[in-house]
Amino acid sequence: MSxxxxxLFVCLGNICRSPTAEGVMRHIVEQEGLADRFELDSAGTxxxxxxxxxxxxxxxxxxxxxxxxxxxxxxVSSADFDHYDLILAADEFNFRDLRxxxxxxxxxxxxxxxxxxxxxxxxxxxxxxxxYYGGPNGFDDVIDLVEAACRGLLDSVLSETx
Ligand code: 4NP
Numbered sequence: 001m002s003x004x005x006x007x008l009f010v011c012l013g014n015i016c017r018s019p020t021a022e023g024v025m026r027h028i029v030e031q032e033g034l035a036d037r038f039e040l041d042s043a044g045t046x047x048x049x050x051x052x053x054x055x056x057x058x059x060x061x062x063x064x065x066x067x068x069x070x071x072x073x074x075x076v077s078s079a080d081f082d083h084y085d086l087i088l089a090a091d092e093f094n095f096r097d098l099r100x101x102x103x104x105x106x107x108x109x110x111x112x113x114x115x116x117x118x119x120x121x122x123x124x125x126x127x128x129x130x131x132y133y134g135g136p137n138g139f140d141d142v143i144d145l146v147e148a149a150c151r152g153l154l155d156s157v158l159s160e161t162x
Pocket of ligand 1: 011012013014015016018048130132
């Protein structure tokens with residue numbers, strides 16, 4: 001049995017977008033009977049929400065689609081760059097922050113924009129917009145965007161193109 005593919009989803013606070021992405025990806029791989037082939041986690045570039053559960057708005061919008069999200073917020077660490085195969089940034093700020101804290105140039109190449117894996121995305125529009133200060137639609141949009149990206153990510157991992 002080969003090692004699981006280890007994926008870390010990263011946003012700013014680790015209470016909205018990245019726990020949603022982690023939960024959506026877990027939901028997809030469980031549906032596909034592939035859960036044992038993946039190790040999934042999420043983290044934030046910031047430290048403000050360490051130890052907190054996901055934002056209740058994220059939890060409610062995910063639950064309405066039958067997707068469970070959970071865990072406690074944590075900050076990304078340099079050890080994550082060794083451990084994970086891919087580190088998936090929710091937006092361009094997260095991407096730049098992650099690249100700047102990567103311990104080596106080689107480990108920096110593990111950092112990708114999550115929406116790069118959405119076959120319908122375009123290179124000039126790869127952000128998952130931060131829903132924190134907006135209305136409820138933003139939380140639904142996050143789920144739509146991360147779901148399309150996670151399905152593409154699964155296809156890429158299965159076809160070993162990443
Ligand atoms: P996230 O959303 O990065 O998707 O978890 C945010 C959560 C909290 C804050 C910003 C974004 N904040 O400024 O506290």
